[in-house]
Amino acid sequence: MEVNTGGGFTEGPAEVVVELSAAEAAAGTAKTIAAPPDGTPVMIYFLPGARDGTVQNVDLPWVDPATGTASTRTVAVAIRVLPAGSFPAAGAFPSSGFAAPARRRFGPRARIIAVALGITLVGGICLAPTLFRGSDAKTSSGVTGSTTSTTTTTTTRPTEEAVATAPPLDPAAFQSSLDEADKQLTAAVGTLGRATTPRAVAAAADALAETVRTQASMLSGLTAPAAVVSAHGDLVSALSSLENELTSVSSSADSRSVCTGGAASAALTRAGAAADLRTAITALAAADPGAKYRFGSFLPAATEDQNRRQANGSYLTRTTGGSGQLKIDNGNTVDTVVNLVKVGAKKPAVSVYVRGQKKVTTGRIKDGTYEVFISSGTDWDGKRFTRDCQFSKFDSSFKFTTTSRQYTIWQISLQEVLGGNATSSDVDPDSFPT
Known part of the structure; x- marks a missing residue:
């Protein structure tokens, strides 16, 4: 829809204008825009307190059609806050249909990143606010029938269908990511196993927890092949549980109930979180018999405690x-x-x-x-x-x-x-x- 943003401004047009109701601007909301130049539907999140006339620079994924090279491009998205009682243009996706992304993962000065990968898109804060810069920007309160490239998207379709535009990883690329995570985790588990004092065990357990957190975050950002989407999600969840279990390992070292890396590693292998992770690893391998995805070499089988002793007087x-x-x-x-x-x-x-x-x-x-x-x-x-x-x-x-x-x-x-x-x-x- 072509709109007049109001004359008198000479800074040039914003590429997309998004209309927010006063309530949405105050509380924060997710909106799907028709991203130029091809109208690709992409969801972005507007933080609470959005102001009329603000322009957000949004980094969008972009694949050069000539070379196939993946990169990002920046689109200027202007915010129009409607007077109280007004509503965004018809055809917009209802904001109640989207869950705002977890804000704890992003710093207060992060740029807004819009990712069209079939997942909830992440948000950051607005950059320095500017006035609307022209009178010929396209309004996108959502993907509407007036945009030819998005006429098949309606407000009654699931969110995932509206934004799932990027293809999933091919099996080889997905396995490569699993291998890299496995490599990093194997190194951190090895460091824990070599610890020889309670203090070293606690430090190694904390370092392993950080590695698990990092690799779980990396894996969660992947678009898994369709056959293993569910198993992939379970794997990420199980890794997060293992991270929490490592807090107990560190505490056990502090109290000296475990004193070496060998004892700490054995205790970890018997934990419920480790059993859940093994189940998730097995399910991932079985989810696509053709691919047989491999992961989890860093996690040994459950190991019982030993009770070794020297002869008296040795x-x-x-x-x-x-x-x-x-x-x-x-x-x-x-x-x-x-x-x-x-x-x-x-x-x-x-x-x-x-x-x-x-x-x-x-x-x-x-x-x-x-x-x-x-x-x-x-x-x-x-x-x-x-x-x-x-x-x-x-x-x-x-x-x-x-x-x-x-x-x-x-x-x-x-x-x-x-x-x-x-x-x-x-x-x-x-x-x-x-």
């Missing part, structure tokens, strides 16, 4: 050459590793494994002054406890001296006792001597 490290002895009574139920570290050294001279409710005597300790560090927990992987780990040290040092007639014997109890004569303090796992 030496993990031992430097001999003296006559001193250290007698250890582990009255606790958990297994413990006792490290005897010479003052000023970074590595233990003696490291011995003491099972819960067991005793060990280690001898041939060289003369010197030592600190005693203690780590305890469940499931010894050969270097550290993977779950329920604790780290501490005796506050007092232990001096070993040998003469021609005598040598030093120290006896320690690892269980807290009333009236005990030794105190201990917690130690940062990252600085624990191993």
